[in-house]
Amino acid sequence: MTEDSLDMQKLIIEVDKKSGFCFGVARAVKLAEESLNNGDLLSSLGDIVHNEEEVNRLKKKGMGVLPDACGEHSNEQTILFRAHGEPPSTYIKVEKSGAKLIDATCPVVLKLQERVKKAWKEMQSVNGQIIIYGKKGHAEVRGLVGQTNDEAIVIQFPEEIKNLARNKPIVLFSQTTMSYSGFDEIRNLLEKHLVDPDLLKVNRTICAQVGNRVPHLQDFSSKYDVILFVGGKKSSNGQFLYEVCKKVNRATYYVTGITNVKKDWFSDKITSIGICGATSTPQWLMENLAESVKRLLE
Numbered sequence: 001m002t003e004d005s006l007d008m009q010k011l012i013i014e015v016d017k018k019s020g021f022c023f024g025v026a027r028a029v030k031l032a033e034e035s036l037n038n039g040d041l042l043s044s045l046g047d048i049v050h051n052e053e054e055v056n057r058l059k060k061k062g063m064g065v066l067p068d069a070c071g072e073h074s075n076e077q078t079i080l081f082r083a084h085g086e087p088p089s090t091y092i093k094v095e096k097s098g099a100k101l102i103d104a105t106c107p108v109v110l111k112l113q114e115r116v117k118k119a120w121k122e123m124q125s126v127n128g129q130i131i132i133y134g135k136k137g138h139a140e141v142r143g144l145v146g147q148t149n150d151e152a153i154v155i156q157f158p159e160e161i162k163n164l165a166r167n168k169p170i171v172l173f174s175q176t177t178m179s180y181s182g183f184d185e186i187r188n189l190l191e192k193h194l195v196d197p198d199l200l201k202v203n204r205t206i207c208a209q210v211g212n213r214v215p216h217l218q219d220f221s222s223k224y225d226v227i228l229f230v231g232g233k234k235s236s237n238g239q240f241l242y243e244v245c246k247k248v249n250r251a252t253y254y255v256t257g258i259t260n261v262k263k264d265w266f267s268d269k270i271t272s273i274g275i276c277g278a279t280s281t282p283q284w285l286m287e288n289l290a291e292s293v294k295r296l297l298e
Ligand code: SF4
Pocket: 022, 023, 024, 025, 083, 084, 106, 107, 108, 109, 176, 177, 207, 208, 209, 210, 279
């Protein structure tokens, strides 16, 4: 070892045991694997999880991926609805095709869909509106909006609130993977925007599987010199949880795998690397990355 190289004997590389699939994603992947093991001609509608490596692993086992809710299905196919859920129109489409359905919608999302539908029905008699704080075009949001005959309004940014009517009752919900702070900002702005704050009914429907990871990841990120956050390119909660880590530890890097890792992120001064990830990041991918990083730095 030269004086200015990393001391591999002392370097700690640790994978966060609390990162990785949330309950809903783990369940969807398990249902897909069971179906593939049964020999079904299985396709998921859209990527089963926002992680390219996991999607590729399942593709190798025989799973197809169809574009979101598009295309025709044959009655020999088995269609899997992923954890994000689908609008009622997709259920009708699959039923008409005669394809077998595996509904892997996360139970938390199913419950939220029911609540949105119920609130929308109630709002019809008082000319009220349903507002969903979430990402426009996100699969879960499309599924929620579908519960309201596409009438719910999606708010992604605070500046969109000024376009809303000021005198109509509002029931506010959240996409499950949004941040608590973002939601609270929207709620506060809505209260100020309405002529009467009592017109607003608030449902802070952020999933605890995401929310609870925030304090844990803040703690985890503070313990290591460098943090490698592993997530898919399209992962919404991945971007959010990465920001959480980055705020605590400036030396946090978002990677999809070893190919993104740059050697110059690791100065000779560092003694520890923490590896964590999103609710859509498989544990095996983080473990593999730990091994690859070790080899890269040796
Ligand atoms: S983040 Fe929560 S709501 Fe979303 S799939 Fe996971 S467990 Fe379900």
